[in-house]
Amino acid sequence: xxxxxxxxxxxxxxxxxxxxxxxxxxxxxxxxxxxxxxxxxxxxxxxxxxxxxxxxxxxxxxxxxxxxxxxxxxxxxxxxxxxxxxxxxx
Numbered sequence: 348x349x350x351x352x353x354x355x356x357x358x359x360x361x362x363x364x365x366x367x368x369x370x371x372x373x374x375x376x377x378x379x380x381x382x383x384x385x386x387x388x389x390x391x392x393x394x395x396x397x398x399x400x401x402x403x404x405x406x407x408x409x410x411x412x413x414x415x416x417x418x419x420x421x422x423x424x425x426x427x428x429x430x431x432x433x434x435x436x437x
Contacts, residue, residue: 350376350402354391355416362386364434366402373417373437374402377425385430392434394419400436 348366353359364378378392379385401414421435 348403348405349380350400352398352400354387355397355399360387367433369405375433375435377431377433379431389430392419392422394422
């Protein structure tokens with residue numbers, strides 16, 4: 348499942364990530380969704396950074412998107428060579 352997001356203070360910078368999990372207190376996503384599609388500098392995706400996210404919940408038959416403001420509370424590098432990281436949001 349994909350998720351679109353942007354930095355709250357940079358509305359012109361949109362990015363696409365891959366939703367990994369959805370918890371009651373927020374989602375976990377991997378960014379970038381595809382290697383080589385990095386549009387936001389890794390230094391801008393740090394703990395404490397506020398973002399806006401839009402995603403479709405993984406419920407059957409639901410054709411609507413959820414939008415929310417969130418804060419990065421965890422950041423883990425998954426593949427340094429491709430620049431892929433995992434982020435926990437709240």
